[in-house]
Amino acid sequence: MTVKTDAGSAVAERELPSGASLFTRGNAPIVIAVVALVTLGAFENRAVLTAMPTVLTELDAVTSYGLVGAAPLATYLVSLAAAGWWADRRGPVPVLRLGALTFVGGMAAVASASGLPALVLGRLLSGLAEGLLDVGVMVLVARVLDPVLRPKVVAMFSAAWVLPSVLGPVVTGAVTEWVGWRWIFIAGPVVLVPVWLALRPALRVARGLPQEEADAVASGEGPTRLRGILPWALLAAAALVALNLVTEQLTVQALTVSVAVVSGLAVVGLGASARRLLPAGALRAACGIGGVIALRGLVSASFMGIGAFLPLILTVLRDHGPLTAGISLSITGVTWSCGSAIQSRFSARPMTLLRTGFSLVTAGLVGTGLIVWAEAPTAVGLIGWALAGLGIGMTSGTLSVLIMSASDDSNQGRNNAGGQMAASMASAVYYAAAGAVLAIAGEPSRFAFGVIAGLAVALAATGLAASGRARCALPAEPAGKAALSPME
Template sequence: MTGASAGGAADGSRGGLLAERAQRTVLIGMVAYVALGAFESLAVSTAMPTVAAELDGLRLYTLAFATGSAAGVVGMLVAGRWTDRRGPTPPLLAGISLFLVGLLVAGLAPSMPVLLAGRTVQGAGSGIEGVAIFVLVARVFPEARRPKVFAWFAAAWVVPGVVGPLLAGAMTQYLGWRWVFLAVPVLAVPALLTLRPALAAGRTGPHGPVADGGDTTPWRDVAGQVLRGARGLGTVVLVRALVAAAFVGAQVLLPLALTRERGLAPALAGAVLTLHVLGWSAGSWARGRGGPSHAGFLR
């Protein structure tokens, strides 16, 4: 996300573009949608060993996660410029659409290559919507409330982290792994309906396109800083990438090792993911609660 998106949104939302009641409604929808995304991520990690075995695609197991992650990076790059020019609503709607279509393709996949295609579409959509929803937070909520909003985003991972792997394992064992993918689009509709006030507020940028000002550093220069581990932004991005790689690596490979090497049922193997999700959520929640506050807002 470029400077124009964050800076412009911050200026435009000073005091909030929506009334407090509308902000609460939008936050409920955002948290519900983040929780669905968290459930999907943990559920797929739990179910994927079974998926790969049934589709005879164990050799492509890691690609089922790598293709989505790579597509997500591309989606984030696209979303940064897109939100600068058009505001967060168009890319958010496009990202959500791609995410849900990818889930449907993966859930109905007759083979592992088709599932990989669905995961790629899903990953691109996730990358786009992730950037857009952060910009939308800055557009809808005043600055003093944003740390609490992000704390609620972290909290949205807690319930899926506790019950998600167990529920996904039970679904995989008794209903079939396809429902792990197909259930999310059905549940996403009510959450998306509550976002309508925010989507209306975010259809256009408050200060026009990126040419009005902001960070115009070419993305190739930023990429070079990251690859060199340059002091400042490059180091920050590189460290975050390494931490994310460790986090996702554990999430991806632990269920596979526990099911194939230890013979655990999917529900028990996925339950291990609960521990690292709870740790991450607790840290994010503590950091968000330590930021600026607003009296009486979602205490």
């Protein structure tokens, strides 16, 4: 299949693997490789979360849990900004290559750590690697696969998280207890070798594409040079870390002028950075790509935010053990995948998917909140949580596809990075607000959790009301690109 791509004045033709099936001879190696890379990242994520308490205990660094957790978040934002800029100019191959090398370095640093400095270094490198790989994979899919196949690949990405979500904590716990936690981090680079070898056909295809359009100046507002991006990304990372550290220490007695000033400066710095880093119109949810990016932030903050506190709610308010709390995470791993599969089946009706998905997330979070606000059975909350998982599977997959379809090769990297940054920034702000509520309350009470759940519902409802802002990102007949599947 030949695709013509417009980027400024540059027009180039390129050969892509043909066929509308994922598993033709040309497409299958690419699809298998990118799904394998996402699966490896999912296992790494679940394994690190499971093993980190043991790591910190053995290294006598439990009091630095917040620092170790914030380290990858800070570098992830910086990495996303740089990766988006780089991918637009040089394609996804160098971004993925550096991401893989950084991943190996981060895992090796943690595996060999004898104290806190090496552990923090490893987590910083892991955040860098995650941003590079996230952007690189999405740009690779956008450039080398038929647009009709993108919804299916996105659905497979969601499915790739199911097995790691179910088995990852169990396998990690067993290895940590029987062999040692260091082997968890040694295994990552070892598994990466066959995954990288499988990825080579896709990289060869990407390297063979013309790069004139990738060298064009990105359209739209915002910085177009790396030195104009990195300072804002660093400011955003510092603001998020400061905001979360301040709110963790917040109490009614500690509500001083200095705390208020630091929090205010962090919010202002974050807003200014977001204005420079995100696509134009994202902060006001403008109709078009800005609206899509804003919706990505709203749905991520609402769902991920309450998901982070649900295990605590089940154990503190409902007196359930770790098994029930773990089941809550497994439930959404499955329903998220189901929602993403629905997205791939009905990808020709993206607005219907968005409205339905946001409605399910909102209603599901209301159902989840009933175990906080009322004496509803725990099963009611878990059913609501399952519905929310179904909804975010539909919305997140649809938004990812819309970002790819609304972008060309001059801004594919920046827009995909913008979606990831919006999700991370919004979620981090939600965590900071929730942390402030818990700190001021003084204990994890029903009132505190009720406010936190209410905030999540409000964000989801806002996303539902604003879902129409994505309509302008649906080009009926995209100029210079292969025809997409019929849109509403």
